[in-house]
Amino acid sequence: xxxxxxxxxxxxxxxxxxxxxxxxxxxxxxxxxxxxxxxxxxxxxxxxxxxxxxxxxxxxxxxxxxxxxxxxxxxxxxxxxxxxxxxxxxxxxxxxxxxxxxxxxxxxxxxxxxxxxxxxxxxxxxxxxxxxxxxxxxxxxxxxxxxxxxxxxxxxxxxxxxxxxxxxxxxxxxxxxxxxxxxxxxxxxxxxxxxxxxxxxxxxxxxxxxxxxxxxxxxxxxxxxxxxxxxxxxxxxxxxxxxxxxxxxxxxxxxxxxxxxxxxxxxxxxxxxxxxxxxxxxxxxxxxxxxxxxxxxxxxxxxxxxxxxxxxxxxxxxxxxxxxxxxxxxxxxx
Amino acid sequence: xxxxxxxxxxxxxxxxxxxxxxxxxxxxxxxxxxxxxxxxxxxxxxxxxxxxxxxxxxxxxxxxxxxxxxxxxxxxxxxxxxxxxxxxxxxxxxxxxxxxxxxxxxxxxxxxxxxxxxxxxxxxxxxxxxxxxxxxxxxxxxxxxxxxxxxxxxxxxxxxxxxxxxxxxxxxxxxxxxxxxxxxxxxxxxxxxxxxxxxxxxxxxxxxxxxxxxxxxxxxxxxxxxxxxxxxxxxxxxxxxxxxxxxxxxxxxxxxxxxxxxxxxxxxxxxxxxxxxxxxxxxxxxxxxxxxxxxxxxxxxxxxxxxxxxxxxxxxxxxxxxxxx
Numbered sequence: 001x002x003x004x005x006x007x008x009x010x011x012x013x014x015x016x017x018x019x020x021x022x023x024x025x026x027x028x029x030x031x032x033x034x035x036x037x038x039x040x041x042x043x044x045x046x047x048x049x050x051x052x053x054x055x056x057x058x059x060x061x062x063x064x065x066x067x068x069x070x071x072x073x074x075x076x077x078x079x080x081x082x083x084x085x086x087x088x089x090x091x092x093x094x095x096x097x098x099x100x101x102x103x104x105x106x107x108x109x110x111x112x113x114x115x116x117x118x119x120x121x122x123x124x125x126x127x128x129x130x131x132x133x134x135x136x137x138x139x140x141x142x143x144x145x146x147x148x149x150x151x152x153x154x155x156x157x158x159x160x161x162x163x164x165x166x167x168x169x170x171x172x173x174x175x176x177x178x179x180x181x182x183x184x185x186x187x188x189x190x191x192x193x194x195x196x197x198x199x200x201x202x203x204x205x206x207x208x209x210x211x212x213x214x215x216x217x218x219x220x221x222x223x224x225x226x227x228x229x230x231x232x233x234x235x236x237x238x239x240x241x242x243x244x245x246x247x248x249x250x251x252x253x254x255x256x257x258x259x260x261x262x263x264x265x266x267x268x269x270x271x272x273x274x275x276x277x278x279x280x281x282x283x284x285x286x287x288x289x290x291x292x293x294x295x296x297x298x299x300x301x302x303x304x305x306x307x308x309x310x311x312x313x314x315x316x317x318x319x320x321x322x323x324x325x326x327x328x329x330x331x332x333x334x
Numbered sequence: 335x336x337x338x339x340x341x342x343x344x345x346x347x348x349x350x351x352x353x354x355x356x357x358x359x360x361x362x363x364x365x366x367x368x369x370x371x372x373x374x375x376x377x378x379x380x381x382x383x384x385x386x387x388x389x390x391x392x393x394x395x396x397x398x399x400x401x402x403x404x405x406x407x408x409x410x411x412x413x414x415x416x417x418x419x420x421x422x423x424x425x426x427x428x429x430x431x432x433x434x435x436x437x438x439x440x441x442x443x444x445x446x447x448x449x450x451x452x453x454x455x456x457x458x459x460x461x462x463x464x465x466x467x468x469x470x471x472x473x474x475x476x477x478x479x480x481x482x483x484x485x486x487x488x489x490x491x492x493x494x495x496x497x498x499x500x501x502x503x504x505x506x507x508x509x510x511x512x513x514x515x516x517x518x519x520x521x522x523x524x525x526x527x528x529x530x531x532x533x534x535x536x537x538x539x540x541x542x543x544x545x546x547x548x549x550x551x552x553x554x555x556x557x558x559x560x561x562x563x564x565x566x567x568x569x570x571x572x573x574x575x576x577x578x579x580x581x582x583x584x585x586x587x588x589x590x591x592x593x594x595x596x597x598x599x600x601x602x603x604x605x606x607x608x609x610x611x612x613x614x615x616x617x618x619x620x621x622x623x624x625x626x627x628x629x630x631x632x633x634x635x636x637x638x639x640x641x642x643x644x645x646x647x648x649x650x651x652x653x654x655x656x657x658x659x
Contacts, residue, residue: 167644
């Protein structure tokens with residue numbers, strides 16, 4: 001098991017490097033540069049631009065720019081003249097942002113916040129975790145309910161609505177929620193007021209979580225139905241255990257195992273879903289920042305965006321795998 | 335008379351003559367037609383296709399024609415505001431520029447269907463090719479291709495598509511066909527992994543089957559084995575996954591357009607593909623407070639499209655894989 005986990009973690013390293021390489025390649029191949037994409041800002045004089053290019057190392061060969069960003073670079077301090085090592089993304093240094101002309105780093109931009117003005121990461125992470133909690137807390141009981149009352153109207157209703165939610169996907173669900181709850185019923189404002197701790201979070205959380213919820217409910221139902229037919233359930237019922245004990249102690253314990261596997265894809269959906277859910281509900285999170293960064297050719301922010309997303313996807317999948325191995329003693333990882 | 339009397343004398347002949355052979359496909363079709371949700375889905379899809387093809391004859395106005403003093407009219411049945419009344423000439427109202435919403439919707443369906451189908455063809459081509467080679471060749475080639483697939487799949491699809499669409503937006507690629515060509519390329523480059531894995535899995539089990547071995551022993555060339563014997567047997571899961579993939583593609587276009595890196599709406603009255611459902615969603619979302627119908631109608635249409643394909647896909651899966659039941 002430990003060996004398996006270590007190997008999985010190690011496999012993430014080449015994936016991250018390759019993803020970084022591909023992203024870097026696309027970003028650099030893109031026509032235009034970071035200093036000419038905002039015509040409304042004061043344009044740089046050629047001298048300043050030359051200094052900035054020098055500072056960001058934009059005139060270095062491609063491979064060296066890449067290794068400087070991802071790993072480290074040895075450079076000379078312009079004032080003291082000493083040689084020093086500048087660490088890159090592997091040490092958590094995600095580089096200076098180009099839009100701030102190097103004044104702020106990506107990690108400051110994304111992770112730094114005050115209690116009154118939380119960081120962008122806080123908004124995205126909170127939205128994602130809330131959506132996951134929503135999906136699990138509602139999805140599993142709904143699936144169990146549908147399975148226990150198989151072939152009743154409740155089962156049909158739940159199955160139909162979960163099919164519909166999965167089919168519509170996050171985008172259309174978000175827009176329907178906006179139309180119904182913000183425009184027709186007027187319960188929420190279209191432009192959110194983030195000083196309120198609850199209200200602006202409701203719609204984006206439901207929108208982001210609903211597809212995963214439907215997915216989880218559907219799988220839970222199938223899995224409970226499978227377990228319901230097993231011999232040991234009949235044995236438990238035959239020896240006179242109450243329905244409650246059979247359901248909670250015998251049925252759910254085994255039925256919920258396959259549900260853990262679906263959490264991986266669900267998490268992936270949640271993580272990429274934040275990209276446009278944040279736009280639709282105007283959440284000041286990371287997703288919008290990354291999309292904007294691509295337009296502004298902010299190379300460091302673009303790199304940080306794909307590395308952060310792939311990093312969290314890798315961790316999510318690893319956690320799901322480990323959870324599965326811990327919960328199901330029949331599974332042994334080699 | 336004579337022929338039936340003749341066959342009566344031979345009961346074996348009677349059986350072989352009068353029972354039509356039932357293939358997998360005709361069996362599946364009859365199972366599909368018994369599934370009510372799938373039939374409804376199929377009918378709705380056919381309806382959408384007819385609308386898309388017949389758009390120039392169905393649309394009451396040119397979809398980009400701006401009618402002066404006619405902007406932001408609500409649908410015809412909304413008559414509670416005397417300053418802005420719905421009129422029967424514009425059944426579903428007009429948008430901020432005074433363009434007829436119904437006509438725009440009709441043309442938008444056309445583009446959205448193309449967006450669902452064209453990249454899917456490319457995805458199938460790449461995915462099936464890699465899956466076939468990987469599964470049939472085995473060994474180091476299989477290993478290499480599957481590692482490659484794994485890395486492409488590890489990349490967050492949407493992020494990659496957004497990056498590509500933004501990066502090449504101002505090049506010739508990003509201008510061709512209102513920016514749709516770029517979307518097609520970007521989507522096809524990342525979305526083939528599912529099909530490749532699916533086909534590889536099928537090929538791995540099929541190539542051990544007796545009929546493939548038989549074909550090989552009588553000297554059928556490898557390519558012919560792949561094309562004539564293995565590929566047809568992988569068709570059923572490919573068809574099912576296609577019917578789930580098309581709505582996903584339509585939704586991807588909408589996501590990209592809402593983020594500002596998707597299709598560019600055209601203002602050219604002669605353009606046969608001026609707008610898409612994604613463009614209409616974006617315009618509707620941006621004018622949410624002044625004209626909520628601008629968002630509602632495209633949402634209804636796109637939802638109908640996605641539900642129909644999903645119901646059809648569910649039906650196809652049940653029909654093509656009877657073991658499931």
